[in-house]
Amino acid sequence: MDNIKLSEHPWTIEPNELEKHFKTNIEKGLDNKEVEQRLKFYGSNEFTENKSRGAFGIFFHQLNNPLIIVLIIAVGLTIYLNEWVDATVIALAVIINALLGFIQEYKAERAIADLKSYVRDRVRVVRDGVEHEIDAKLLVPGDLIHVVRGTRISADARIIQETNLTVDESLLTGESLPETKSTETIPETTLLADRTNMIYAGTLTVDGSAYALVTKTGNHTEIGKLAYLVSETITEKTPLQKAVEKLTWVIMIVISLVVLAVFGVGVMQDQPVYEMLLISIAIIVGAVPESLPIGITSVLAIGVGRIAKKRGIMRSLTAAETLGSTTLIMTDKTGTLTQADMQLVDITTLSDLSEKPVPTTIRERYSGEQKELLTMALCSSDVVIENDEDDPRNWEMSGSILEKNIVKSAALHGLRLTRDDRANNQVRIPFNSKHKFSVIKINKEFLPKKYAKDNFHVVMGAPDILLGLSKMDKEIFHKTTDTITQMSENGRRLLGLAVINLSEKQNDLKPKDITELDFLGVLSFYDPIRPEVKDALQKIYSYGVKVVMATGDLPGTALNVAKEAGFIVDEKSVLTGKEIRQLNDKELTESLSYAKIFARVTPEDKLRIVRLYQNQGEIVAMTGDGVNDSPSLKAANIGVAVGSGSDVAKSVADLVLLDDNFQTIVATIEEGKRMLVNIKKIFVYLMSNSLDEVVLIGGAILSGFALPLSAIQIIWVNLFTGSIPAIAYAFDRQPVPKDNHASRSFFDGPVKFLTIGTGIVTSLLLFLLYVVLIELGIEIEVAQNVVFACFGSYILLIAFSFRNLNLPLFKYSLTENKILLYGVIGGLILLLATLYVPFLQNIFDTEALSLPWLIFVIFWLILNVAIIEGAKWISYTYLKK
Ligand code: ADP
Numbered sequence: 001m002d003n004i005k006l007s008e009h010p011w012t013i014e015p016n017e018l019e020k021h022f023k024t025n026i027e028k029g030l031d032n033k034e035v036e037q038r039l040k041f042y043g044s045n046e047f048t049e050n051k052s053r054g055a056f057g058i059f060f061h062q063l064n065n066p067l068i069i070v071l072i073i074a075v076g077l078t079i080y081l082n083e084w085v086d087a088t089v090i091a092l093a094v095i096i097n098a099l100l101g102f103i104q105e106y107k108a109e110r111a112i113a114d115l116k117s118y119v120r121d122r123v124r125v126v127r128d129g130v131e132h133e134i135d136a137k138l139l140v141p142g143d144l145i146h147v148v149r150g151t152r153i154s155a156d157a158r159i160i161q162e163t164n165l166t167v168d169e170s171l172l173t174g175e176s177l178p179e180t181k182s183t184e185t186i187p188e189t190t191l192l193a194d195r196t197n198m199i200y201a202g203t204l205t206v207d208g209s210a211y212a213l214v215t216k217t218g219n220h221t222e223i224g225k226l227a228y229l230v231s232e233t234i235t236e237k238t239p240l241q242k243a244v245e246k247l248t249w250v251i252m253i254v255i256s257l258v259v260l261a262v263f264g265v266g267v268m269q270d271q272p273v274y275e276m277l278l279i280s281i282a283i284i285v286g287a288v289p290e291s292l293p294i295g296i297t298s299v300l301a302i303g304v305g306r307i308a309k310k311r312g313i314m315r316s317l318t319a320a321e322t323l324g325s326t327t328l329i330m331t332d333k334t335g336t337l338t339q340a341d342m343q344l345v346d347i348t349t350l351s352d353l354s355e356k357p358v359p360t361t362i363r364e365r366y367s368g369e370q371k372e373l374l375t376m377a378l379c380s381s382d383v384v385i386e387n388d389e390d391d392p393r394n395w396e397m398s399g400s401i402l403e404k405n406i407v408k409s410a411a412l413h414g415l416r417l418t419r420d421d422r423a424n425n426q427v428r429i430p431f432n433s434k435h436k437f438s439v440i441k442i443n444k445e446f447l448p449k450k451y452a453k454d455n456f457h458v459v460m461g462a463p464d465i466l467l468g469l470s471k472m473d474k475e476i477f478h479k480t481t482d483t484i485t486q487m488s489e490n491g492r493r494l495l496g497l498a499v500i501n502l503s504e505k506q507n508d509l510k511p512k513d514i515t516e517l518d519f520l521g522v523l524s525f526y527d528p529i530r531p532e533v534k535d536a537l538q539k540i541y542s543y544g545v546k547v548v549m550a551t552g553d554l555p556g557t558a559l560n561v562a563k564e565a566g567f568i569v570d571e572k573s574v575l576t577g578k579e580i581r582q583l584n585d586k587e588l589t590e591s592l593s594y595a596k597i598f599a600r601v602t603p604e605d606k607l608r609i610v611r612l613y614q615n616q617g618e619i620v621a622m623t624g625d626g627v628n629d630s631p632s633l634k635a636a637n638i639g640v641a642v643g644s645g646s647d648v649a650k651s652v653a654d655l656v657l658l659d660d661n662f663q664t665i666v667a668t669i670e671e672g673k674r675m676l677v678n679i680k681k682i683f684v685y686l687m688s689n690s691l692d693e694v695v696l697i698g699g700a701i702l703s704g705f706a707l708p709l710s711a712i713q714i715i716w717v718n719l720f721t722g723s724i725p726a727i728a729y730a731f732d733r734q735p736v737p738k739d740n741h742a743s744r745s746f747f748d749g750p751v752k753f754l755t756i757g758t759g760i761v762t763s764l765l766l767f768l769l770y771v772v773l774i775e776l777g778i779e780i781e782v783a784q785n786v787v788f789a790c791f792g793s794y795i796l797l798i799a800f801s802f803r804n805l806n807l808p809l810f811k812y813s814l815t816e817n818k819i820l821l822y823g824v825i826g827g828l829i830l831l832l833a834t835l836y837v838p839f840l841q842n843i844f845d846t847e848a849l850s851l852p853w854l855i856f857v858i859f860w861l862i863l864n865v866a867i868i869e870g871a872k873w874i875s876y877t878y879l880k881k
């Protein structure tokens with residue numbers, strides 16, 4: 001095919017030359033055949049991602065773990081001491097743990113990478129004269145794209161027409177202030193950051209809109225050249241991982257000191273240095289909780305995967321970790337609590353608003369005057385219909401929620417416009433949730449007859465705000481305001497319509513220039529509650545998590561929706577943006593104790609509220625969709641962007657809801673709590689067992705007894721206890737305890753009590769058992785064997801007890817977690833084999849236990865389980881607030 005050579009310096013080309021240069025049509029875009037050819041020639045608009053660390057990299061990364069390093073040193077030492085069996089068993093432990101860690105980390109990395117592909121980039125493109133929304137991958141150089149406010153730009157492009165376009169290019173240039181764009185030609189030498197007539201892939205449209213011609217795609221874009229997309233997510237450790245890493249260093253140092261002391265005492269007591277060295281290594285190997293970091297990664301990776309199945313996309317493991325600690329959700333209303341599938345129920349003209357009481361039933365037919373209002377709203381709505389279904393109910397549309405519903409409702413009443421009807425529309429001020437209206441110049445034939453002149457523009461937005469900006473009689477103003485309040489209290493979502501007389505010359509139109517409106521009427525919509533929200537709300541309440549609503553909508557509408565959704569609220573729970581702005585921080589903080597609904601708020605108000613909640617110690621998850629929401633999404637502990645929201649919001653969010661649904665937030669937080677619960681189990685289980693060897697061996701040496709366990713026995717038992725049960729916990733799906741405290745912070749009272757308490761008691765008991773057996777005159781070999789059997793098996797058995805720290809053992813299933821079940825059974829079989837198979841008896845220096853002793857061991861196991869259960873009982877009955 002022809003080589004399509006496009007200019008390397010598109011910013012230098014005069015606007016009227018562009019068409020020729022790009023071999024395209026500036027009105028109609030490329031035709032589909034040309035697109036196909038260019039797609040073949042240039043390839044799809046994707047980055048070949050920086051190869052994330054390969055499998056080998058991840059594997060060796062496992063060895064970069066203080067606990068594993070200790071084990072490797074132990075291998076070296078045992079080889080040096082010519083203890084080949086010990087060396088092999090420790091090496092096996094290293095390999096098993098490195099493998100487990102590798103699998104989990106690899107999975108986590110894949111999971112996060114996969115998640116990225118869920119959040120697809122879409123782009124509006126004009127081809128063959130028709131505007132579509134397509135997957136950004138399919139863009140080619142020469143394509144005519146329409147960039148709109150709040151979206152991520154998908155390719156490098158030269159602007160050919162723009163309205164108030166400002167772009168956040170910080171990703172590329174580091175400049176944090178948005179750049180204002182224009183179409184004017186600039187010199188060739190202009191640096192990237194100053195190329196005002198270009199837009200670049202990966203940057204974000206903060207305001208305005210533009211048409212532009214794609215100049216570069218995929219790896220050829222500026223950002224593609226930077227090979228920007230590195231997976232920064234996994235390599236960045238989460239706070240908990242860092243805390244645990246620190247803790248493991250502390251543990252190691254403490255254990256080393258203790259072991260050094262034991263070694264010293266042993267040598268002074270004339271124990272052979274060689275034996276003492278070996279046993280010291282064994283104690284360290286046994287006490288080091290090498291699978292703790294792996295367990296935590298597993299929980300996070302599995303959790304992120306489960307959340308994705310529920311249509312929530314976590315952007316990082318750190319966020320996943322915070323999730324479970326959420327204490328307050330600040331949700332928006334439209335789409336999250338409601339279905340966003342609005343039905344037009346009435347059109348009320350100004351004369352009706354100020355005179356008659358407004359009926360609450362759905363109006364089926366509209367008068368000429370009402371249809372004029374609908375037509376004007378329809379023409380002002382910038383919506384693209386994606387499929388060619390005839391029935392509007394089956395349309396797939398892109399655009400703002402409200403505008404989509406205007407277009408659909410109008411079609412259902414027989415009003416449809418073609419693309420050409422809106423071709424000359426000009427968005428003079430785009431809607432945003434701060435000023436809450438838009439100003440649009442539309443084709444004058446779609447304005448109400450009275451205003452069908454060139455200088456009249458449509459103003460569409462929050463009715464109370466438009467009223468305040470309108471010229472009208474005081475009395476009518478008050479009556480109309482009352483009616484609107486009353487309508488909103490019926491739960492209607494209202495959209496005001498007005499016109500403004502603007503002289504065309506007023507070029508740089510600002511929201512503050514919008515006054516002296518002619519108010520024409522309101523459209524009322526009914527937006528039903530999502531049916532699943534009620535249950536979700538009750539569930540999240542039961543976890544002690546608070547829920548508040550922040551909306552740009554009217555207080556009446558908000559309160560009505562809240563009541564329907566099952567919020568416990570009354571008039572006093574509502575604060576409006578206006579009221580909020582009159583309160584200082586201290587006063588507002590006081591109001592937060594009873595306020596549950598924030599209505600008619602701006603993004604700035606939301607940011608302030610989030611900060612004040614955080615000052616009170618709340619961990620806030622907050623939803624947002626608009627460009628202006630990004631500061632508060634960043635400020636919130638968990639910024640939640642809805643899937644239908646702007647790319648700007650998604651780019652800063654920690655969680656993206658593919659289905660916009662409040663229920664998904666609840667399910668996600670629940671999963672986060674489950675993750676915390678599972679991490680706690682792993683921690684308690686592994687840490688509480690660390691002390692055994694130290695106490696047993698240290699105790700024996702200090703009190704001058706023969707060693708109860710040999711080095712090889714300790715190393716052997718360490719191989720098949722610990723790791724498997726701990727990682728099995730990561731797969732647990734048990735119900736999350738209802739009270740908030742049980743899953744709130746990590747190192748809480750129960751965790752400390754269970755770790756230290758059961759750790760010390762079970763270790764001391766084991767030592768006591770040994771002492772008593774010897775004092776009773778039992779043969780030393782038998783005593784050693786009994787202690788070995790007890791030591792090896794009790795760690796396996798109590799894994800069932802630690803599987804749920806909040807319920808007694810008999811309240812949950814023992815066979816549900818198959819990995820745990822088979823892991824424990826496998827461990828027990830190995831242990832029995834060690835005791836009864838002659839070959840293994842030789843290696844591990846053991847003897848067969850007689851039946852009475854075996855029964856004794858079983859009793860010992862029951863005793864230990866009972867101790868753990870008792871400790872759990874104390875912890876869940878007394879240690880909770
Ligand atoms: P929320 O999403 O919390 O319901 P918004 O800030 O989106 O609130 O909307 C506030 C008000 O602005 C709405 O009640 C409606 O009257 C008006 N509005 C919403 N979307 C648009 C739009 N696309 N164009 C004009 N006005 C709008």
Ligand code: MG
Nearest residue numbers: 334433552625
């Ligand atoms: Mg909104």
